[in-house]
Amino acid sequence: MQGTINADGFFWDERATTLEEQVLMPFQDPVEMGMTLEQVVNEVQEQSFYTELFQNAFGSTEINSERIAQALAQFVRSIVSYSSKYDLGRSMVTNPGADFPNFSTEENTGKNIFFQTIPNGGGACFGCHTTEAFVSANPGPQNNGLDLMTTDEGAGAVFNNPIFDGRFKTSTLRNIEHTAPYMHDGRFATLEEAVEHYNSGIQAHPTLSPALLDVDGNPVQRNLSDSDKTALVAFLKTLTDDSVSSEEKWSDPFQ
Numbered sequence: 001m002q003g004t005i006n007a008d009g010f011f012w013d014e015r016a017t018t019l020e021e022q023v024l025m026p027f028q029d030p031v032e033m034g035m036t037l038e039q040v041v042n043e044v045q046e047q048s049f050y051t052e053l054f055q056n057a058f059g060s061t062e063i064n065s066e067r068i069a070q071a072l073a074q075f076v077r078s079i080v081s082y083s084s085k086y087d088l089g090r091s092m093v094t095n096p097g098a099d100f101p102n103f104s105t106e107e108n109t110g111k112n113i114f115f116q117t118i119p120n121g122g123g124a125c126f127g128c129h130t131t132e133a134f135v136s137a138n139p140g141p142q143n144n145g146l147d148l149m150t151t152d153e154g155a156g157a158v159f160n161n162p163i164f165d166g167r168f169k170t171s172t173l174r175n176i177e178h179t180a181p182y183m184h185d186g187r188f189a190t191l192e193e194a195v196e197h198y199n200s201g202i203q204a205h206p207t208l209s210p211a212l213l214d215v216d217g218n219p220v221q222r223n224l225s226d227s228d229k230t231a232l233v234a235f236l237k238t239l240t241d242d243s244v245s246s247e248e249k250w251s252d253p254f255q
């Protein structure tokens, strides 16, 4: 696998190259469900209602792990967020750089910091959390300066290549308000702590992203004011979309 990068990699170290691969892993992980695929297939086969559902979806009643993966991956793919305060504001302007009419002054300030480059007084967040899904559009994981010495090699272990040590998937920031704690190891309990990391906590490392270096090649220190940091957090909260947790099509069908 050395040298191959997949922009669609899943998990923090991007070890799953497709969603179909990803969805079968938690079943089998010893710290998650600890099952064999055979056990999973048996469990699904034992529930009588699946016969008709598999017939409808696949044209025959056969239940196997490939079909379970396809069905689960397709469900995950259906979960798309487009009803946040950000999305409403975005629909009112022609480009994301313009002030959003539905945002407070603080939220618009936070948006500017998020989108602007460091020389322009911004945080360069959009350089990595990009597209309006706020996820990595660039191939490959990044080192966002968490550690001087990496104890978790991240993608380096998956790609078997030290240039990826300490590099992790740039995760989406949609609904970030609801998904604490933050980073691959959950080291930050709050969004304020995550923002403070980017403000003053970036650590030097051979694989640190160049986006997080200053002109002298040192880890960047942004020295944002308290009100700028609060504004950035306020902006991140405009990415909250409660439809994802409340819409019936994504909720528990057994209730």
Ligand code: HEC
Pocket: 012, 114, 123, 124, 125, 126, 127, 128, 129, 141, 142, 143, 144, 146, 167, 168, 169, 170, 171, 172, 173, 176, 179, 181, 182, 183, 184, 185, 191, 194, 195, 198, 209, 211, 212, 232
């Ligand atoms: C060099 C690329 C890069 C830049 C620039 C960057 N990030 Fe990140 N960000 C990452 C990566 C990679 C992760 C995942 C790290 C991990 O899993 O340990 C991440 C994770 C996060 C998380 C936690 C996500 C979660 O689900 O746990 C937040 C919040 C965040 N970034 C906010 C920001 C903000 C705000 C800025 C701008 C100040 C910013 N990022 C700039 C690459 C970047």
